[in-house]
Amino acid sequence: MTAGHQDLQIQEAVRTQRKRLLTFIRRRIPNEAEAEDVLQDVFAELVESYRLMKPVEQAAAWLFRVARNKITDLYRRKKPVSLENEMAAFAADGDENSLLLADILPAVDDAPENRLLRETLMEALSDALAELPAAQREVFIWHELEDKTFREMEEETGVPLKTLISRKHYAVQHLRKRLRTLYTELFTD
Numbered sequence: 305m306t307a308g309h310q311d312l313q314i315q316e317a318v319r320t321q322r323k324r325l326l327t328f329i330r331r332r333i334p335n336e337a338e339a340e341d342v343l344q345d346v347f348a349e350l351v352e353s354y355r356l357m358k359p360v361e362q363a364a365a366w367l368f369r370v371a372r373n374k375i376t377d378l379y380r381r382k383k384p385v386s387l388e389n390e391m392a393a394f395a396a397d398g399d400e401n402s403l404l405l406a407d408i409l410p411a412v413d414d415a416p417e418n419r420l421l422r423e424t425l426m427e428a429l430s431d432a433l434a435e436l437p438a439a440q441r442e443v444f445i446w447h448e449l450e451d452k453t454f455r456e457m458e459e460e461t462g463v464p465l466k467t468l469i470s471r472k473h474y475a476v477q478h479l480r481k482r483l484r485t486l487y488t489e490l491f492t493d
Contacts, residue, residue, distance in 0.1 A: 317363040332430040432482035444475035
């Protein structure tokens with residue numbers, strides 16, 4: 305396959321799939337700049353695949369699979385520790401139905417079933433984040449994934465501190481419900 309033919313195939317894949325792919329990514333990553341970065345990474349991987357003489361047979365399916373993996377990697381790189389702490393704090397308040405992330409996270413080894421469970425969890429988390437009202441989702445992402453303090457958010461947005469904390473609380477409650485549903489589906493009969 306000639307370089308010119310490869311370029312045409314890459315251009316066609318970008319032209320036909322860019323809009324759908326960006327919509328798919330934005331549903332999972334509300335931050336516009338991060339969504340665009342993921343999209344560019346996906347297309348860079350497509351180019352790299354062709355340059356390594358590994359043409360992609362089903363471009364659309366391949367692109368969406370790579371996008372899903374990039375999104376998972378993005379959420380995995382960010383610090384989810386404070387979400388765990390927040391969930392533990394709710395558990396300490398006496399809620400016997402509370403659920404910790406550690407209860408549903410698979411082992412960190414690279415076994416195929418654990419990779420699949422991690423992927424499923426990250427996709428459920430991404431979907432649950434997309435269901436939140438924009439204000440709650442933003443506060444959750446700023447605090448949990450971008451490590452912004454509530455004071456920083458208050459200064460940047462002008463929204464009162466208690467309102468920001470309340471929005472985060474409602475977001476965590478929603479995520480806990482969704483993760484509980486996932487846990488029930490995966491681990492109970």
